[in-house]
Amino acid sequence: MTDSATVATSDDVVFDTLPEIVLEVKDLDVDFWVEGELYPAAINMNYEVRRGEVLAIVGESGSGKSTGTMALLGLLPSNARVTGSITLLGKQLRGIPEAELRKVRGNSIATIFQEPMTALNPVYTVGFQITEALRSHYDLSPQEAKDRAIELLTMVEMPNPSESFNKYPHQLSGGQRQRAMIAQSISCDPVLLIADEPTTALDVTVQAEILDLLRNLHKRLDSAIILITHDMGVVADLADRVMVMKDGLTVESGVIDDIFNRPQHPYTKQLLAAVPHLGQGIEIAERPQAFRAVDAKPVLDFQNVAIEYPKRGRIPAFRAADEINFQVFPGEIVGLVGESGSGKTTLGRAAVGLLPIREGTLISCGIDISKAGMRELRPLRRKAGIVFQDPASSLNPRMPIGESIGEPLYLSGEARGADLDKRVQTLLEQVELPTSYRNRFPHELSGGQKQRVGIARALALHPDLLIADEPTSALDVSVQARFLELLQELQGRLGFACLFISHDLAVVDALSHRIAVMHKGKLVEQGTSDQILRAPKDPYTQRLISAVPVPDPAEQRARREARQIAKRQNKE
Numbered sequence: 001m002t003d004s005a006t007v008a009t010s011d012d013v014v015f016d017t018l019p020e021i022v023l024e025v026k027d028l029d030v031d032f033w034v035e036g037e038l039y040p041a042a043i044n045m046n047y048e049v050r051r052g053e054v055l056a057i058v059g060e061s062g063s064g065k066s067t068g069t070m071a072l073l074g075l076l077p078s079n080a081r082v083t084g085s086i087t088l089l090g091k092q093l094r095g096i097p098e099a100e101l102r103k104v105r106g107n108s109i110a111t112i113f114q115e116p117m118t119a120l121n122p123v124y125t126v127g128f129q130i131t132e133a134l135r136s137h138y139d140l141s142p143q144e145a146k147d148r149a150i151e152l153l154t155m156v157e158m159p160n161p162s163e164s165f166n167k168y169p170h171q172l173s174g175g176q177r178q179r180a181m182i183a184q185s186i187s188c189d190p191v192l193l194i195a196d197e198p199t200t201a202l203d204v205t206v207q208a209e210i211l212d213l214l215r216n217l218h219k220r221l222d223s224a225i226i227l228i229t230h231d232m233g234v235v236a237d238l239a240d241r242v243m244v245m246k247d248g249l250t251v252e253s254g255v256i257d258d259i260f261n262r263p264q265h266p267y268t269k270q271l272l273a274a275v276p277h278l279g280q281g282i283e284i285a286e287r288p289q290a291f292r293a294v295d296a297k298p299v300l301d302f303q304n305v306a307i308e309y310p311k312r313g314r315i316p317a318f319r320a321a322d323e324i325n326f327q328v329f330p331g332e333i334v335g336l337v338g339e340s341g342s343g344k345t346t347l348g349r350a351a352v353g354l355l356p357i358r359e360g361t362l363i364s365c366g367i368d369i370s371k372a373g374m375r376e377l378r379p380l381r382r383k384a385g386i387v388f389q390d391p392a393s394s395l396n397p398r399m400p401i402g403e404s405i406g407e408p409l410y411l412s413g414e415a416r417g418a419d420l421d422k423r424v425q426t427l428l429e430q431v432e433l434p435t436s437y438r439n440r441f442p443h444e445l446s447g448g449q450k451q452r453v454g455i456a457r458a459l460a461l462h463p464d465l466l467i468a469d470e471p472t473s474a475l476d477v478s479v480q481a482r483f484l485e486l487l488q489e490l491q492g493r494l495g496f497a498c499l500f501i502s503h504d505l506a507v508v509d510a511l512s513h514r515i516a517v518m519h520k521g522k523l524v525e526q527g528t529s530d531q532i533l534r535a536p537k538d539p540y541t542q543r544l545i546s547a548v549p550v551p552d553p554a555e556q557r558a559r560r561e562a563r564q565i566a567k568r569q570n571k572e
Contacts, residue, residue, distance in 0.1 A: 019051040020089075022192050022224040023072070028084035030064070030071050034444075038081065042068035043248040045084070049192065049224040054215075056227040056235045056256075058271065059245035060478055061448025065228050066114065066196055068245075073105055073194075074098075077443070088192065107137050110190035114197040114228075116177035117393040120169040126153075126180040127165030130187055137188045152183035157209050159341055166314050174389045174470065175206060175340020175503070182210060189221050196228045204503060204547040206340055208563065211237050211549075230448075230477055232275045233549030236260065236556040244268045256553050274481040275551045276506035298327035298363070299465050299497035300351055305360035307346050320346040321521045324360070328465070333491065333498040335512030335529075337505060337544065342518040344501045345389060348467040351499060352384045353377040365464045382412055385458035386467040389501075391450035395442040401453045402428075402438025408460045427456040430490070432482060455483070459490065466491075466498045472507055484511055505548050509533050517541050 028045040031038040042064035049055045057065040071082045072093065086093040088108060093101065105111075113119035121129060130152060131145035140148065146165070153161035156179040169177050182198060195214065199207040215238060218225050227239060235242060235256070242259040244252040244267065252265040263269045305324040311317040321343040328334045336344050349355045350362060357370045365383035367376065388394035395404055406424045409415040415423045425435045431452040442450055455471055468487075472480045484507065491498060502508050508515060509529050516526040517538065525538040536542045546563070550556050 019053070019222075021048050021050050022089060023226075024048045024085070024087040025072070026085040026087075028068060028071065028086065029082070030067050030076065031081045032077075033079045033081065040248050041080075042071070042245075045250060047243055047250075047253070049226060051222045051224055052219060053241065054218065054225040054227055054239045056229060056239035056242045057245060058229060058232070058235060058242060061230070062446045063245040064248040065245050066446065069194055069196065069226055069228055070111075073109060073111070074101055075111075106133055106185075106190070107188050108190060109192045109194065110185040110188065111194045112178075112182050112185045112196060112198045115390060115392045116174070116181045117169060117390045119181055120177060122169055125166050125168055126172070126177075126184075127167075130180070130184045133184050133187050148187070149183070152187055153180070155186075155213060156180075156183045157206055158183070163315070171312075171315060173341045173345060179206070179210070179340075182213075186213075189223075191221070191223045193218065193223060193225045194228070195225055197230070198227070199229070199231065199234055204505060204549070205544060207234070207503075207549070208547045208560075212560075212564075214238065230480070231549070232260075232272065232477060232551035233556065236551050236553045237549050237560065244271065260551065260553055271478055272551065274478040276477070276481070276484075276504070276510050296329050297366075298329050299365060300328040300499060301361075301363040302326050302347070303361040303363075305350070305362050306358045307343075307350050307355055308358040319358070319521060321350075321518075324523060326516050326523060326526055328497045328499055330464075330497055331491065331495045332514070333500050333512045335508035335515040336499060336501045336518065337503065337508055337515060338518030339544075340503070343521045344518055345469055347518075348386065348469045348499060348501050351465070351467055352386050353380050354386075382461055383463055384465040384467065385461065385463035387451075387454050387458045387469060387471040389470040391454045392442060394454055395450060397442055400439050400441055401445070404442075404453060405438075405457045405460060408457060412461060414461065423460070427460060430459070430486060431456045432486075452483070462494055462496070464496055466496050467501070468498060469501045470503070471500075472502065472504065480507070487511070505533065505545065517544070 025045055025047050028042060029040065030042040031040050045068050047055065057069065059065050067076065070076055072086055076082065082094070084094070088104065093104065120126065127146065127149050130149040131142070134140055134145045134148055150161045150165055153164055158164045158176060158179050164172065164176065164180070172180065178198070185193065193214070198214070199210055211234065214225060227235070229235060239256050241255055242253065243250055244259070244265065246267050252259065252263065252268045259268065260272065263272060302324045305321065306319060307321040308317060308319045324347065326334070336347065338344050346355060350357060351364050353364070353369050353372065361368065361370050365380055367380050369377060369380065395401070402424050405427050406420050409420055409423055424438060428435050428438060433449060433452055437445070445453070451471065458466060472483060488511065500508065500512060512529055514527065515529055515532040517524050517532065517540065519540045525532060525536065525541050532541060533545060536545060550559065
């Protein structure tokens, strides 16, 4: 299976012969049977992945990149029809018995899923789930499996690995859940790793560590990686070859350097042009800020706030946020950035009354919610909206998305009957979803499409305050660019205040008037976008900015090498 030729990878390693083909896909078609019709999701996919190679599959949400890859292991719903050839190390996977396919899953091929909250079992600890994967494939004692699981959690930079071993998925932040799932996926040293948006929920510093981990893993084992992502910075950092998809079709494929520097297809050029860069937000950051008038009152006001999670079972009480002081004014977008687990989401949830305040005063939409009960919090539900980090777990799986979007309008009494239908249709159009999708269920949508449903639902009641918790994490760059324009247009027209929580500094730069940086539960720095991103004072902020991936393979390689040199020097 070795061809005589010469090939160069993205790291300029030249082989006299091409490495062995790990996966070969020929004429793969995936269709879904919906309401008596077949809808194509992936059309005539043809590609191969060799040992030691990373193939990135990129494209818009709904382009078929995840669907085509999930077909490799028979992980599609029952209404899917798959045709074509899928060969792993020379063995045909299409049509083999389910028992044989189960042996392949996790052992030869492992998957990092896009949505960790729905991929992890909520009733088992993450430690149990990792040890279960290990013991199902290896003859290990319970203690040996536990030791290996803690080692894996340490490898993926999980805070307090021994404690996290005993935590349930809901007790972890979004980024920590993603790390737990990555640890589970790499536990059996697979020959092929399918990474479906592996860094979606990760902040840039941990993302850099995870990318280094994936790179070291596939080089050490000489394995292959299929990387499915919308983050072109991640593609530039990790990929050797790129395949670009749109509407189920492969529109362009080639080596990393050609795709980034010499794209041929108009869609590839459009995709690269939509990638946000640090520095694009200068004009927005400097625009006049009428909301900072002398008599303006903040919509959201944290005054020496502390938030503490109580002791539960074996998990001790811990303070997630302490000494928090900042405000968000009408018409203002404040970006909140920091590592996964730093307390960003905790502040966002507290702002809409979903978490109790331990100390200090928190005023949200003119209501002091520091010690408010359920009755006092009820008016806040109409004045504040929230877009949750994980779109799949925030939508009712039994409810069509039209009903999910219209539910706040119906319960508040704002719209009924034909008026409700019209409002739902308008909201779908605002987030660029076809109105025909109103009768679809969440499992029938891609991750990015589900995120747009969450955004439409949050804006349904025209809130005074919008908490946006990683609202663009599941969106491809072209849809992300349109969403950011939409959010700016809506905010300019409606004048709501927005707390924008994100780990994507380029997005925060493009959108925010001011930025607050969190680290280990405390605000370490806050100021205008210009002050924070182009003249940071705190060492943590400086480290955060240096870890941001850039959509340029050559520059990203240089940054990675500089980061590795600095890491070695720190160890010495």
